[in-house]
Amino acid sequence: NLVLFSKGVPQTMAVFGLKSFLDEAGCKLVYYLHRVARGVSLSTTCLLSGFQAIKLCPNFSRWMDLQIRSPKCIVFCCFLCWILHLVVNIYIAMYITGPLNSKNLSMEKMYRYCSSPTPEILLFSVIAVIYFFTDVMCLALMVWTSSSMVLVLHRHKQRVQHIHSSSLSPRTSPETRGTHTILILVSMFVSFHALASILSFWITQMQNSSHWLRNISFLVSSGFPT
Secondary structure (H helix, E strand, O other): OHHHHHHHHHHHHHHOOOOOOOOHHHHHHHHHHHHHHHHHHHHHHHHHHHHHHHHHOHHHHHHHHHHHOOHHHHHHHHHHHHHHHHHHOHHHHHHOOEEOOOOOHHHOOOOOOEEOOOOOHHHHHHHHHHHHHHHHHHHHHHHHHHHHHHHHHHHHHHHOHHHHHHOOOOOOOHHHHHHHHHHHHHHHHHHHHHHHHHHHHHHHHOOOOOHHHHHHHHHHHHHOOO
8 A cells, every 4th residue: 555655646646747746855755655665565475475385385384383373473574674675765765856856857867756866876786786686585585485385285286186076066176276376476476576677777777768658667566566
């Protein structure tokens, strides 16, 4: 919800032609909240998949059963995610300078209703590497845990296949439904976030990106939260 509201409401107002409806503090807050919410959403979704895999996969539950079953572990991990992204994205609050400056078109590099100076190459590269590393790590963890759960469900289905075959119900097995749910979730997760990261990086590299490209980037980045 925070991802959608922090970017969706200002983006909608900008599309309808409203200009300079945010002051400098508003611009900093909106973009900072959006980046933090996006990062927390990304991380907590991976945590959810990880905890599910640990509970489901016997290889994990042997040595982490006691720790993972405690709700305190989940709360602590979510708390760490918030702290991590609140710290990492401080740069965004410093980078955004305020409302769009119509007299200086070079400031309009990426945003429709807020402006920002062109960052230094070294600083931009360091921040880009940090964002890229966190995104890739989350996507890789999501794919790994989801693949583990799909494999466990497939093996379990083979073990109980005689029970399903003797049943008179024509419904699909719980293992099949679970596998389909996991595959749909991980496919949407990886596709939306990977495409959003590519578009975001592409826009930052362009001197004057078009409005339709920014709108597409916003729609893609809002796809998975929606």
